[in-house]
Amino acid sequence: MNPFTFHQAAQPDEAINSVAGDPHAKFLAGGTTLVDLLRLNVETPDALVDINALPLAKIESLPGGGVRIGALVRNSDLASDKTIRRQYPVLSEALLSGASPQLRNMATVGGNLMQRTRCYYFRDAISPCNKRQPGSGCAALEGYNRIHAVLGTSDKCIATFPGDMPVAMAALDAVVRTRRRNGAERTIPLADFHISYGDDPARESVLEHGELITAVDLPAMPWLARSTYLKVRDRASYEFALASAAVALDLEGGRGGHIRAARVALGGVATKPWRSREAEQALTGAKADEAAFRAAADAALRGARAQKHNGFKIELAKRTLVRALANATEMKG
Amino acid sequence: MSPRKTRAPGGVFSGKGASVNRDDNRDPEELDGAEEHGPGGLDRRMFLGLSLTAVPAVRFAAATARAAGKTAGKTMKPLKTAKVSVTLNVNGQEHPIDLDARASLLDTLREEIGLTGTKKGCDHGQCGACTVLVDDRRVLSCLTLAAMVPGRRVTTVEGLAQGDQLHPVQAAFVKHDAFQCGYCTPGQIVSAVGLLHEGCPDDPAAIRECMSGNLCRCGAYPNIVAAVREARGGKSA
Numbered sequence: 001m002n003p004f005t006f007h008q009a010a011q012p013d014e015a016i017n018s019v020a021g022d023p024h025a026k027f028l029a030g031g032t033t034l035v036d037l038l039r040l041n042v043e044t045p046d047a048l049v050d051i052n053a054l055p056l057a058k059i060e061s062l063p064g065g066g067v068r069i070g071a072l073v074r075n076s077d078l079a080s081d082k083t084i085r086r087q088y089p090v091l092s093e094a095l096l097s098g099a100s101p102q103l104r105n106m107a108t109v110g111g112n113l114m115q116r117t118r119c120y121y122f123r124d125a126i127s128p129c130n131k132r133q134p135g136s137g138c139a140a141l142e143g144y145n146r147i148h149a150v151l152g153t154s155d156k157c158i159a160t161f162p163g164d165m166p167v168a169m170a171a172l173d174a175v176v177r178t179r180r181r182n183g184a185e186r187t188i189p190l191a192d193f194h195i196s197y198g199d200d201p202a203r204e205s206v207l208e209h210g211e212l213i214t215a216v217d218l219p220a221m222p223w224l225a226r227s228t229y230l231k232v233r234d235r236a237s238y239e240f241a242l243a244s245a246a247v248a249l250d251l252e253g254g255r256g257g258h259i260r261a262a263r264v265a266l267g268g269v270a271t272k273p274w275r276s277r278e279a280e281q282a283l284t285g286a287k288a289d290e291a292a293f294r295a296a297a298d299a300a301l302r303g304a305r306a307q308k309h310n311g312f313k314i315e316l317a318k319r320t321l322v323r324a325l326a327n328a329t330e331m332k333g
Numbered sequence: 334m335s336p337r338k339t340r341a342p343g344g345v346f347s348g349k350g351a352s353v354n355r356d357d358n359r360d361p362e363e364l365d366g367a368e369e370h371g372p373g374g375l376d377r378r379m380f381l382g383l384s385l386t387a388v389p390a391v392r393f394a395a396a397t398a399r400a401a402g403k404t405a406g407k408t409m410k411p412l413k414t415a416k417v418s419v420t421l422n423v424n425g426q427e428h429p430i431d432l433d434a435r436a437s438l439l440d441t442l443r444e445e446i447g448l449t450g451t452k453k454g455c456d457h458g459q460c461g462a463c464t465v466l467v468d469d470r471r472v473l474s475c476l477t478l479a480a481m482v483p484g485r486r487v488t489t490v491e492g493l494a495q496g497d498q499l500h501p502v503q504a505a506f507v508k509h510d511a512f513q514c515g516y517c518t519p520g521q522i523v524s525a526v527g528l529l530h531e532g533c534p535d536d537p538a539a540i541r542e543c544m545s546g547n548l549c550r551c552g553a554y555p556n557i558v559a560a561v562r563e564a565r566g567g568k569s570a
Binding site for chain 2: 001003004005006008028031032035036038039040048050052076080099100101102103105106236237238
């Protein structure tokens with residue numbers, strides 16, 4: 001592990017100034033990804049600014065019915081929050097499907113959004129990797145790429161976004177709130193927060209260096225109570241998704257009824273939390289049945305591009321989405 | 334904002350006990366060693382660590398030397414190390430201690446404080462052997478830096494029993510023979526103690542899910558599930 005200085009910040013602006021003033025400094029929240037990557041010499045910051053003492057760990061109701069989730073709320077606390085479970089079950093389910101109980105007690109909302117999009121070639125600190133070492137190539141393209149992405153890839157990188165929570169948040173139209181130097185704040189729709197791979201796979205989000213996530217807002221929308229997350233993976237638990245789907249349905253008349261609106265996001269198959277407006281468009285106005293779900297799944301995966309070992313993910317993602325939509329129709333609206 | 338000094342008299346850090354000093358002259362190799370070997374010098378862990386990391390380290394150095402740009406440039410800079418002075422509360426006892434900022438809570442417990450009940454399995458957050466409680470919540474001590482926990486209560490497997498009176502989870506593990514080699518057992522037990530406060534449902538499938546962060550290569554899972562069920566007051570078989 002490369003050496004670094006360590007500083008615990010008490011207020012957001014103190015943390016922001018510390019990181020913004022040093023191009024090699026990083027925020028440290030739960031540490032569940034960063035400490036791992038430090039130990040692997042994949043991340044080599046000069047300075048860590050511990051933000052765990054910042055007053056950003058509340059879940060608050062917003063006027064009008066939405067919810068504001070502080071950036072330092074732990075995954076386990078968010079998953080078990082009564083309002084979240086009632087109004088946004090897809091979010092609670094996604095959180096509980098991720099990592100292990102210990103990691104969920106550590107990991108934060110902001111940190112989960114900022115976890116590195118990574119594959120084993122990125123983590124090994126040896127293989128050519130355009131994300132870890134820009135310009136060095138991509139070992140996954142010619143290597144073993146069963147777990148890699150089929151959507152949003154480029155000829156520079158095909159690593160899969162590993163998170164679950166952000167996939168649910170993308171489906172929920174969540175908005176990320178940030179703060180920068182000099183107190184400048186901005187809001188970023190979650191679906192625009194992560195970046196698909198273009199020429200620079202090292203850049204994974206639109207955040208600037210030293211920009212701190214302070215909260216994530218969820219909109220008030222009663223029909224999001226009919227939302228669910230389905231994750232398919234190699235093990236029953238404690239494993240990344242091969243494919244996952246976060247869905248919400250606004251159904252007129254329940255099962256078999258008419259779909260007034262739909263939300264669809266996919267995980268495990270893309271380089272970022274993959275909101276599929278194509279699938280939503282296919283569902284809107286349709287009758288909620290298997291044919292409509294299959295049409296939506298075909299639309300969602302239309303642009304998919306398989307590598308040597310991950311072609312199965314395209315059909316798997318479609319079936320995962322169809323099943324998730326069917327599950328949603330079984331829920332109380 | 335200088336990271337050199339964070340302890341403010343009477344300020345926000347006074348209760349946290351974290352302060353930082355840069356020491357640009359200290360040899361980082363020496364610090365790396367200090368994390369691994371005991372008072373006797375090179376030991377088995379140190380040797381294994383060296384033999385496992387030596388080849389990748391050489392290949393990594395070669396790769397970085399080949400590549401022009403940021404990473405290679407960074408390795409040329411003189412390495413700076415930071416020490417932190419922290420007071421850790423472990424099993425009710427205060428331990429004032431000077432540490433390398435990189436020290437994990439796991440290594441600090443084992444190598445500095447001498448509490449070797451907490452085990453190092455994978456050291457990457459994948460196996461659960463290093464599970465401890467921080468403020469009564471189960472976390473992984475390998476992915477926690479010691480510098481992150483001053484002012485918080487750390488409980489290790491050594492802190493569960495009351496004298497000779499085993500914690501109910503420990504007693505249940507003995508009763509149900511919930512281990513074979515025993516290496517994962519401290520992590521399993523501490524994890525199960527954390528589970529008791531988390532509202533995990535009682536059926537065996539739910540217990541397995543709630544204990545999924547703790548791997549057992551011997552495969553003692555059926556007995557672990559039975560022990561956890563008994564400890565939480567449910568059925569034990």
